[in-house]
Amino acid sequence: MAALRRVVTGPAAWTAGLLAGLALLTGCAESDGTPPGGYAAPQTVAPAAPPPAATGRERPHTVLVLGDSLSAAYNMAPEQGWVALLDARLATEGLPYRMVNASVSGETTAGGAARIDDALAQHRPALVVIGLGANDGLRGLPLSDTRRHLLRMVEAARRAEARVLIVGMRLPPNYGPEYTADFFALFGEIADEQEVAHLPFLLEPIALDDGAFQPDRLHPTAEAQPRIAQHVWPALRPLLSGP
DSSP: OOOOOOOOOOOSOOOHHHHHHHTTTTTTSOTTSOOTTSOOOOSSOOOOOOOOGGGOOOOOEEEEEEEOTTTTTTTSOGGGSHHHHHHHHHHHTTOSEEEEEOOOTTOOHHHHHHHHHHHHHHHOOSEEEEEOOHHHHHTTOOHHHHHHHHHHHHHHHHHTTOEEEEEOOOOOGGGOHHHHHHHHHHHHHHHHHHTOEEESOTTTTTTTOGGGBOTTSSSBOGGGHHHHHHHHHHHHGGGGSOO
16 A cells, blocks of 8 residues: 655755755765675664653554664764654654664665665564665765665565655755756655655755754754654654554
């Protein structure tokens, strides 16, 4: 059955200073998304926060998040990141789902496509949130490759009978108007083609707020994480009504 699709619009562009800094978001992975020495088990995964003991509820269903440093609680305690905050909200609202954060700093769609089968087998998620692609664009990688890798992840998730939410990203204007427009549109096009849910821009609520970013001007602060979680929630919540 096709997943519900929720689209949230955002600002047309980033501030110039923040956009220039975002070019460093690639982290330490190689250009093909593989860490030096070959692909290895993720080392920077921010684990999901445990369900609060006070709820006393079982949460048998998993929401698996595959993202990069923007989802990996970079430079903060794992429980401060937006993924863990959503996990806490699920528990507080008594929903039978838990968040598992398999995000890796520097990850590209190639890396996500390479490890999604293992992640699906390990966690057996009911929903997969795909928050990858930013590092592809910032490296100027061919959009045909990004499309192929995203489709690989969507198809793998659907074969595993998991619903899918694709989370998109924007690029600096210095990558050229055609490339940046095509990059931003790519996430929505795949969501439409595959009939899966889509959130166009993860950082929409903070993109124009310099104070919401760490001193590197690349990564959101711990204080900004609740705003990101609140932004993701309307796209995530409709996908949790099924078994």
